[in-house]
Amino acid sequence: METLETLAATLGPRNCLTAPDDLAPYAVDWRGVWTGMPRAVLRPGSVEEVQAAVRACVAEGLSIVPAGGRTGLCGGAVVPANGPPSVVMSLERLNRIRDVDARDFSLVAEAGCIIQNVQQAAAAVDRLFPLSWGAQGSAMVGGALSTNAGGIRTLRWGNARDLVLGLEVVLPDGRVLNDLRRVRKDNSGYALRHLFLGGEGTLGVITAAALRLVPALKRVETAMVAVPSPDAALTLFSRVMESGAEVIAFELLIGRCMDIVQKNGIGLRVPLPLGSPWYVMVELAAAHPSVPLREMLEDTLATAAEAGEVTDAVLVENEQQRANLWRIREDWPDCARREAPVVNTDTSVPVSAVPRFLAEVEAALSSRWPEGRLIAIGHAGDGNIHVSLMAPNGTSREDWVARAREAEPIVNAIAVDLGGSFSAEHGIGQSKRHAMATHKDPVALDLMRAVKAAIDPAGAMNPGKVLP
Amino acid sequence: METLETLAATLGPRNCLTAPDDLAPYAVDWRGVWTGMPRAVLRPGSVEEVQAAVRACVAEGLSIVPAGGRTGLCGGAVVPANGPPSVVMSLERLNRIRDVDARDFSLVAEAGCIIQNVQQAAAAVDRLFPLSWGAQGSAMVGGALSTNAGGIRTLRWGNARDLVLGLEVVLPDGRVLNDLRRVRKDNSGYALRHLFLGGEGTLGVITAAALRLVPALKRVETAMVAVPSPDAALTLFSRVMESGAEVIAFELLIGRCMDIVQKNGIGLRVPLPLGSPWYVMVELAAAHPSVPLREMLEDTLATAAEAGEVTDAVLVENEQQRANLWRIREDWPDCARREAPVVNTDTSVPVSAVPRFLAEVEAALSSRWPEGRLIAIGHAGDGNIHVSLMAPNGTSREDWVARAREAEPIVNAIAVDLGGSFSAEHGIGQSKRHAMATHKDPVALDLMRAVKAAIDPAGAMNPGKVLP
Incomplete structure (x- = not known):
């Protein structure tokens, strides 16, 4: 293809990859779910080279899939399987x-x-x-x-x-x-x-x-807290926000997560007794060591305990403990994978609607999949709880996805009905286009298409993504 | 006009105004600078009425100028003097x-x-x-x-x-x-x-x-501080940001402003000795009364004084004093008006470029208008300093605008050269369209025109505003 020869001359042959072995890493996403072979991988080294490459591709009818670290969860940086001829444009060399x-x-x-x-x-x-x-x-x-x-x-x-x-x-x-x-x-x-x-x-x-x-943060205080319900967690959230401290994280986890982490986490130990139906991880921070952050957190948790919102709590004592605590959150995907297959979602609702959202989700999923286990772990302070339906032990991923695939649209519909979003933080890419078609306001979709046509009339930029 | 009769039927005659006396208040902006007569003033009382009114106007080729409190400074809510036939659509009744x-x-x-x-x-x-x-x-x-x-x-x-x-x-x-x-x-x-x-x-x-x-804020601490230079103010800004407190305001004022306030402000007194070349007003706040905000502010100012960044400071002792202090800022436009005419600007630059911006502005303006007085008052923490050139006492507004009108484009050009904006917070409306044409990236203007054409192909919404 003449365009690719021209591009190889412009970018240098090492930055216009066409050999199958060179293309392979760019032809699949990091979870291995989305695959698609580009005609070439371009690695421009300057803004001018990006411009030249974009012009050359568009002139020859080649579509462009921009890519960075390629850690996205929705297949956005991969060429669509049945899409038009495309190149992956990796920005990895623009790293100054x-x-x-x-x-x-x-x-x-x-x-x-x-x-x-x-x-x-x-x-x-x-x-x-x-x-x-x-x-x-x-x-x-x-x-x-x-x-x-x-x-x-x-x-x-x-x-x-x-x-x-x-x-x-x-x-x-x-x-x-x-x-x-x-x-x-x-x-x-x-x-x-x-x-x-x-x-x-x-x-x-x-x-x-x-x-x-x-x-820069000069003082951080972190606590893991057992709470009786999502409603108690939300009352605690207001209380922490009113404590006068800067609240930099407020995560809610269903109790089941802790058992799974305790069982599957390599070297991970939950620092509170298991058995609470829900847990909260809260972190406060300040830009100066003189802020009495620990007292603020202790006072807040003590008042919350008196009010029955908190049943147990542990504050971390040092950086090592803090790192261990956050590993529960960070290692969760690995722990879950070792336990059993899951069907995932990425919804958000108004913060105050989180308790109702979780109750409705639990009712809907447990009635249809009584054998499934509800997982809920996420950013309660943003209303962004990641709900998953986990298979019984011993189920294969293939079986579970076939059986419980419908859990995602059900959770999406509950979130949207509560004024929420079916895609809170992961984006649309390829994997959520069906949800855009189902749930997005048709007027919004029309406007998005008009904007797309105005800026990219040839449709050359990342085709088959975002818009249904 | 048949459309207006239909609209009067839809909205009710009291909400489709056409009598000259009724139109008059909507035909001029609050500063009295921009005037333009609408064909009618529509005051829809529901979203459905807004929809019906927009459809009727567009169908008949009437443009729509949306209006709210009409306190804007750039003529955005007024019908352009030589524009197409237009209505003002006031949203004042949608007030729930x-x-x-x-x-x-x-x-x-x-x-x-x-x-x-x-x-x-x-x-x-x-x-x-x-x-x-x-x-x-x-x-x-x-x-x-x-x-x-x-x-x-x-x-x-x-x-x-x-x-x-x-x-x-x-x-x-x-x-x-x-x-x-x-x-x-x-x-x-x-x-x-x-x-x-x-x-x-x-x-x-x-x-x-x-x-x-x-x-809600449960504790607020406010100080007025004399500083030797904008550079010292910027060093103080980093220091305050690193104090661990939430900084909710950081305003910089040239010393001359204080003399003018002292002289022209009705019942206003500056709580620090006059004579400092620059002053800063800083306000910290917290959501809980237990945050030791006053100590944080005192410690920060003491360290800054030792480092030579602060030459004098006063902390307010009660709400009355705080209100008085902020009146200096709020009453400034009235005080300036009583003193002499000004040519105003609304630029922003990177925060760290504020000292250089002010030095370049002073050099440029004083060489061309040695009789003018440089005014600088604004949001230093945002890089948004409102620079004005004030006339010598006894000059008429007409004379000064004729003589010093060019001060605005000069200040704009300095801001843009430093990577800043010629319209920081007031917007474009009618008054800054010439600056859009001069300073805005032509690629950005093309994209804006494409977006406008995609969403409002008939050009019915607020014509003659924003885009040059």
């Missing part, structure tokens, strides 16, 4: 941190920077880049922003979207949208960057971003 | 607070709710709606969101955009975009609401919004 400015509480990072490296660059100047989730050691800036990544700290600092001051984007026509400004107030026309943030690469290729930093 | 949910930290307000009423509804359930600025007693939700209003507390809680969880919008084709959900995480396709937030009514009519609340 262009600027760090402590006094401005900002840094400018290219799309291929690994999130953990951004965190370290911030820490080096006594600042925090607060975006944090399990895949941060592999995920890259471009992917995190294109999927509007969430995680455990969004309660305090928002999703990826909220941490972006400015963007640089290569558009489908090869031009650069240069909005890489580090301004906190800018009302000069439409907020175009919010289309590309969460746009999953369907409108253009993010090449760099100006990111917001906050003061 | 539909829902308040303390546990969800949210409320749902219609577009015509006055901001102060929203604040009071939040306070009634021990919550805070943090958006706050001088016009809050008249400004309405729809206008605040359409202009992405800022103010003094954006440092901690962001601009209007950041306080919106969901929106309800009547589109130019009369359909409703129903995205009025109270979810904090939602990655189901493009973030359409961000087009209407800050869209200044050029893409549709916002009819209601789900707004984010935060815990």
Whole structure:
């Protein structure tokens, strides 16, 4: 194909991969669920090379699938199996941190920077880049922003979207949208960057971003708390929010999770007695060691215990204990995998609707799959509880998915009925397009299609993703 | 005109105004700078009436100028003088607070709710709606969101955009975009609401919004501080941010402002000796009275004084003193008006670039207008300093505008060169369209035009605003 020869000449043959062995790693997502073979993998090394590659591909009718760390859960960075001829455009070589400015509480990072490296660059100047989730050691800036990544700290600092001051984007026509400004107030026309943030690469290729930093944390207090019900957890949530401390995480876990972690976690021990129906993990933080965070947490939990919202609690005593506690959360997917197959969901509801959501989900799932085990673990402070239906021990993944596949649309429908979302933090990619067709307001879908057609009239950017 | 008769039948004659006396208040902005006569003023009382009115107007080629409290500074809610035949659509009757949910930290307000009423509804359930600025007693939700209003507390809680969880919008084709959900995480396709937030009514009519609340403030500490230079102020800013307290305001004022306030403010007294070249107003807050906020502020200021960043400081002792202190900031426009005419700007730069911005502005303005007085007062923590050039005493407004009009583009160009914005918080409306043409990235302008054409192909919504 002549285009690929031209691209090989422009990018260098090592950055225009076409050999099957070179393509293979880019032809499957990290969970091994989504596969699709690109015609080539392009690895541009500069914004100009991204522009040249986009122009060449569009001119020849090749679609472009932008890719970063490729840790997404919805197949967004993989060529669709029956889609048009496509290349994967990996941003991995655009990995410079262009600027760090402590006094401005900002840094400018290219799309291929690994999130953990951004965190370290911030820490080096006594600042925090607060975006944090399990895949941060592999995920890259471009992917995190294109999927509007969430995680455990969004309660305090928002999703990826909220941490972006400015963007640089290569558009489908090869031009650069240069909005890489580090301004906190800018009302000069439409907020175009919010289309590309969460746009999953369907409108253009993010090449760099100006990111917001906050003061480094100098004191952190973490507790694991046993609570009698989701309703008690929600009352505790208001109480903690009113404690005067900065609440940076508030996670809710169904009691069953602890048994599964205790049984399957390698070297993991739950620091509270098992047997509570629900647990909460709460973390407070401050930018200065003088903030009496421990007293604030102890006072809050003591009052909550008197009110019957808390039945037991343990505060971590040192960094080692804190790391162990968060491993319960981080190692959960592995522990679950060792236990039995699950059908997963990614919904959110208004925070105050979490108890009703969980009650309705439990009723709906247990009546249809009495043998299934309800799993609920998630970001209660955001209303984003990940509900799963876990198979009885000894069931194969294939069997369970065939039998319980319908659990996902049922949970989605309950969330949407409560004013929630069927895709809270993972995005749409390929895996949630059916839910977009079912649940999204048709007016919103029409508007999205109009925006897509206006910005990418040829439909060259990441086809077969997001829009149903 | 037949359309107007139909509309009078639909909305009721009292809500389809056509008499010159009834139109007059809507034909001029509150500063009296922008004027334009509508064919009618429509005051729909429900979302359905908004839909019917939009459809009827578009069908007859009447343009629609949405209006709320009409406190904007850029002429966005006024019919353009030489524009197409237009109606003003006032949302003032859509003024219900539909829902308040303390546990969800949210409320749902219609577009015509006055901001102060929203604040009071939040306070009634021990919550805070943090958006706050001088016009809050008249400004309405729809206008605040359409202009992405800022103010003094954006440092901690962001601009209007950041306080919106969901929106309800009547589109130019009369359909409703129903995205009025109270979810904090939602990655189901493009973030359409961000087009209407800050869209200044050029893409549709916002009819209601789900707004984010935060815990009510239970302790506030405020100080007025004399600093030797903007650079010292910026060092103090980092220090305060690292104090562990929540910093909810950090305002910088050139010393000259204090003399003018002292001279022209009715009953206003500056609580520090005059004569410092610069002053800072800093406010810390906490959601619980146990947070040792005063000690944190005192310790921070003491360390800053030792380091030479602070030459004098006064902490307020009670609510009366706090109110008096903030009156300096709020009454500033009146005090300035009594002193002499000014040419105003509304720029922002990266926070760390504020000292250089002010130095370059002073050099540029003083060399061309040695008789002018540089005014600088604004939100240093956001990089949004409002710079003005004040006339010598005894100059008429007409003379000064004729002589010093060029000060605005000069200041704008300096801000843009430093990576900033020529319109930080007031928006574009009619008054900044020339700056859009001069300073905005042409690629961004093309994209904005494409988005506008996709959503409002007839160009019926608020013509002659935002886009040059």
